[in-house]
Amino acid sequence: MSGALRRLHSNDNEYAPPGAAAETARLRAEVDALRRRVVELETAWTAALSPTPITPEDGGSFTGASELLDESRAILGAMLAHGPTVVFVKDVSGRYALINRHFSALFDATPTAVLGKTDYDLFPPEVAARIRKTDQDILVEGRAHEYEGTIPTPRGERTFSTLKVPVYDRRGDVLGLACFSSDITELRRAEAERDEMERLAGEAREATLRELEAPLMPIARGVLAIPLVGELGEARARHVEAVVLSGVTERQVEWVILDVTGLRTAGAAAICGLSRVARAARLLGASVVVTGMRAELARTLGAMDEGKPEFISLSTLESGIEYTLRRRRRK
Structure with missing residues (x-):
């Protein structure tokens, strides 16, 4: 360093505010104290997890580490005793x-009966092998693993949401793993019951919709009316066909009135389905009357070029009912 630079640096303190040197010294002392505290905490934590007793040669204060160890054990003991989850270390x-x-409460086992044992001492071999495989993967991979699974207990199989993490000493060597596991059996059971209720409700809704798609309305003995509302696609036409044929067979129906006044749209496939319904009904001894057919439906039917339709077409439902009742009285 040149003489000019030495003179410049030697005069730095002349421009420092009053008390700056003392403040700097105080901050350095605090930083040093924090560093020592970190070392003591690391030493105490290592001692809490490692079976090897800590000694002054390890780089920490034996007396300070002992006090910190007592504090750490008190805190850890409170967390383990009152925490909401199953906790263990292997x-x-x-x-x-x-x-x-x-x-202990979950497995009806005291610490004396469990500590030092392995999963093969506590669970069936296939369960223990599965747990051990998971643990070894975590230790090898060196990262936390969260999963859900069932474990047999004295009260039956329980479902747990589990988090396992590897535990290391201050040198980075693996000591084992810690596990935090929450019993979610009742939650999963409630979810399963809810899903089952939703499934049953869905089936009931579908059954109701199917009935509404082609509701059977008895008009008189041997006469049924089926009002169709909305859209008549190919799938619904097949359903109407099934309902009509079932009604004709089970109720000994002679006349079926299909009222299409409320139909918004019906494609060629649907109209073809109506013709198919009429042909099938005639084979079973019944006749089909279609009422309320609008001009666009009639044009679609005429464009299909299938010859004379297999059903009778009347303008209104009332006229269809009058027609079928009049024909029925003639017999």
Whole structure:
């Protein structure tokens, strides 16, 4: 550094505000204290998870770490005792190192009966193998894994939403894994019941709609009327055909009145379906009367060039009823 630069830097303090040096020293002291606190916390946390006792040679203060360890254990104990989930910790070999009271209550097992055991000691072999495979994948991949599954318990199979995370020491070596698991059995059961109710309601709606698509209205003995409203597509025409044939067979119907006054649209396929209904009804001994046919439907029917239609067409439903009743009385 040149002499001029040395002189410039040597005079820096002359331009600093009063008390700046003291403030800088205080901030540096606070930063150093925070760094020491971080080291102490890391040391205490490592001691809480590792079976190896901490010593002063590890780089931390034995007395300070012991106090922090007591505090950490108190906080951790409160969380484990009163938290809403099942919590446990396993080492890398799959042995339980820690369980909370929810785990004990769920499996009717004391910590003494569980700690040091593996899943093969607690569950059927196929369940234990599945759990172990999941745990090993997490330890190998080194990342958290969230999933949903069922586990057998003394009260039957329960469904859990589970989060498992690998646990490391301060050197980055894996110590094991921690698990947080929530029992969602009742939630899934309620959802299944809701889905079943929605399915049944949907089936009821479909049945009602099917009835409304082709409602059977008895007019007199041997006479049925079916008013059609809305659109008559090919699928609905097939449904009308099925309803008519069923009604003719089950009720010994002689006359069927199809009232199309309320139809908005009906394509060629639908009109062809009406002709098909009439032919099938005649084969069963019944006749079909179509009432309320508008000009556009008549044009569609005429353009199909299928010859004389198999049904009788009248202008209104009233005239159709009068016609069928008059013909019926003649017999």
